[in-house]
Amino acid sequence: MNIQLALDRLTIEEAVSIAGEVEGDVDWIEVGTSLIKEFGMDSVKRMKARFPNKTILADMKTIDNAKYEAELCFEAGADVMTVMGAASPATIEACLETAGKYKREVMIDLLHLSDSQKEKLLPFETAIFCEHVSKDEQEMGGQKNELARSMFQGLRMAVAGGITEASFNKLQMLRPEVVIIGSAITKAADRKAAASRLKQLSKQEEVK
Ligand SMILES: O=C(CO)[C@H](O)[C@H](O)COP(=O)(O)O
Secondary structure, eight states: OEEEEEEOSSOHHHHHHHHHHHGGGOSEEEEOHHHHHHHTTHHHHHHHHHOTTSEEEEEEEEOSOHHHHHHHHHHTTOSEEEEETTSOHHHHHHHHHHHHHHTOEEEEEOTTOOHHHHHTTTTOTTSEEEEEOOHHHHHHHOOOOOOOOOTTBTBOEEEESSOOHHHHHHHGGGOOSEEEESHHHHTSSSHHHHHHHHHHHHHHHHHO
8 A cells, every 4th residue: 555645735845845754654745736736847847856766646637638738747757647537538548548658657536426427437447546535525514535435446546535544544445555645744743753653554454
């Protein structure tokens, strides 16, 4: 299981610095959508330059214009890009095809999809499927990701959205390949200690 550190609502310098504080305890580093929107591909380039051995995910949340956006982020050094599950099949296919050319990967964000919409994504089985509770649902609706089952179990899965040390264990029922954690590390009083505890939890789950 990989821990993905999600870096949002920060400057590039702050994001690089936080990633440096916890790099020993995280596996993947996400350049959050907010960084990409505010600073563009420079945020991805600088993260990859500083952490060349980490898997860098560009949280593009692509919904159209797939080939162009996929090339942008893979040329900038991203190892993984995200596409919205709500996008047309043509968009998702173009992301996967472009990722294949670059030998990189695609994560499909399942944000706010119905079960019937999710079902239509099952054939994209080379992608990583991310069960996600949005920032707005967290901040305005008090929700967080506490999912105990998913139709994507058995495929490559990620989980995201307000995950904390307290909710970590429940999500392990899904056997995710990637657990995405933002605020529980970036806003912790002691980030290194928080990341280290989360890493320990992920190791405990692996031996079960
Ligand atoms: O993709 C995101 C927001 O759309 C975040 O990166 C993701 O939700 C993880 O952050 P947090 O743990 O703070 O919810």
